[in-house]
Amino acid sequence: MNYESTIPNKNLSVLDDFEARSVNRRRLILAALVVVALLLAYVGYHYFMGGAAEEDTASQAPTVTVMVPGKQQVTRTINATGTLAARRELPVGVVGEGGRITKVYVDAGSWVKQGQIMASIDRSVQSQQAASLEASVGASRADLNLAQANLDRAEKLIERGFISKADIDRLTATRDSSAARLRVSQAQLNETRARNSRLNIVAPKAGFVLERNVEPGQTVTQGSGVLFLLAQNGEMELQAQLGESDLANVSVGTTTQVTPVGSDKVLTGQIWQISPVIDPQSRQGIARISLGYDSALRPGGFASARIQSGTSETSVLAESAVQHDSKGSFVYIVGADNKAVRRDVVIGAVSAAGLSITSGLNGNEKVVLRAGGFLSPGETVQPQVQKKAGGA
Structure with missing residues (x-):
């Protein structure tokens, strides 16, 4: 009896254990599902909020x-400034001994030709000296003619025995001496005439008068300095200041556009000389731009230049x-x-x-x-x- 009663109890215990394990398994699965759902919700929330934040940041960007x-x-263009000047300046002063200015024929701003008289100096004393020398030349020429005539007559008489050989030698010497005195007088006259011609102040070359520093009545000598300043042929130039790098990128013959300060004129010129040295203080050199004459160009003034130096x-x-x-x-x-x-x-x-x-x-x-x-x-x-x- 006891044996039969114990069998059902054992089976019931086994069933209870199986059901307990099943319940626990379901609980674990449910808990896992809840955790996964929470994780997905967390990730989704942050993804959505992060994207919204990025969109908001992008919308606020300038x-x-x-x-x-x-x-x-x-086209590489170099801008430069510089001073205007005559391309070739010709200072004109007293060449001869000087004296008192009697008349001035030109003024600043005038054009002159080569050899044209610009001013004259009083030559009253020099003219008298020239006249005296002319008279000396005439006297010397007369003496020579007389000496030559005497010699000619003596040569005709020597064949007849009326004149000795010694007389002929003496007359020949007299003739030669007279000829020498004539040459001396003529040379002195020519020298005086040359000196007198140098009393005129003349233009050494054709050009444009930039300065006049003399007036009638003024006494001038070789130490009086420059009486006139000419620009040869009226040619001007711009002495453009360029840095080392810019100076290396320009060459002789380069076309430039020059605008004088205070003028709206644009003048075309060409670089005709590039400075072979660089100023050690400013680290700059000079490009000299030749320009034809124009009333807007005044030496000593400033101008700007645009220099074309190739393409890149x-x-x-x-x-x-x-x-x-x-x-x-x-x-x-x-x-x-x-x-x-x-x-x-x-x-x-x-x-x-x-x-x-x-x-x-x-x-x-x-x-x-x-x-x-x-x-x-x-x-x-x-x-x-x-x-x-x-x-x-």
């Missing part, structure tokens, strides 16, 4: 205008795109992540098209045209592409 400059042929292929930017600080010139470029990045550049020629960038850009970058001064490196922006710099 809008900037950018352009891709590319490369283009740019470079990027050109509007002036608003280039920023400057203590480190030099730079631009902001926008990368694929819409981040502003500083890029140092070197500025070349400046023209109406903009600033030529000789170093720092390859032409394919998106360069910020405006508002670069308000950006910071790494800042997120919204770029709007503009194709041409001319619209900047």
Whole structure:
């Protein structure tokens, strides 16, 4: 009896254990599902909020205008300033012994021909000296004629024995002496005439009178300095000051455009000489630009020059795109992540098209045209592409 009663109890215990394990398994599965659902909800929430934050940040980024400059042929232009001067200055002073000025025939601003008399000096004393020498020449010539006649007569008488050989020698010597005195007198007269001719102040070359420093009645000598200053043939020049690098990029014969200060005239000239030395203080040299005569050109005045020095292929930017600080010139470029990045550049020629960038850009970058001064490196922006710099 006891045996039969124990069998059902054992089976019931086994069933209870199986059901307990099943309940626990279901509870674990349910708990796992709850944890997975919570994780998915957490990830979804943060993904949604993060995307919204990024969209909000992008919507708040400043809008900037950018352009891709590319490369283009740019004529290199060098701007320079300098002083106007006569290309060949001819100072004219007293050549002879000087004296009192009797008359001045030209003034500053006059044109003169080579050999033209510009002023004359009193020659009253010199004229008397010349007249005296002319008389001496006449007397010497008369003496020579007489000596020659005596000699001729004596030579006819020597064959008859009336005159000795010694007399002929004496008459010959007298004739030769008279001829020598005539030559001396003639030379003295020629010298006096040459001196008198030098009393006139004459133009050594044709040209334009820049200065007149003499008046009638003034006494002048060789120490009186420059009486007249001429510009030979009226030719002028601009002595343009150029830095070392610019001087190395110009050559003789280069065409230039010159504008005198205070005038709107644009004159065409050519570089005819380049300074072989550099000033050790200013680190500059001089390019001398020849110019024809023009009333707007006044020696001593200033003028500006635009010198064409060849072409090069470079990027050109509007002036608003280039920023400057203590480190030099730079631009902001926008990368694929819409981040502003500083890029140092070197500025070349400046023209109406903009600033030529000789170093720092390859032409394919998106360069910020405006508002670069308000950006910071790494800042997120919204770029709007503009194709041409001319619209900047």
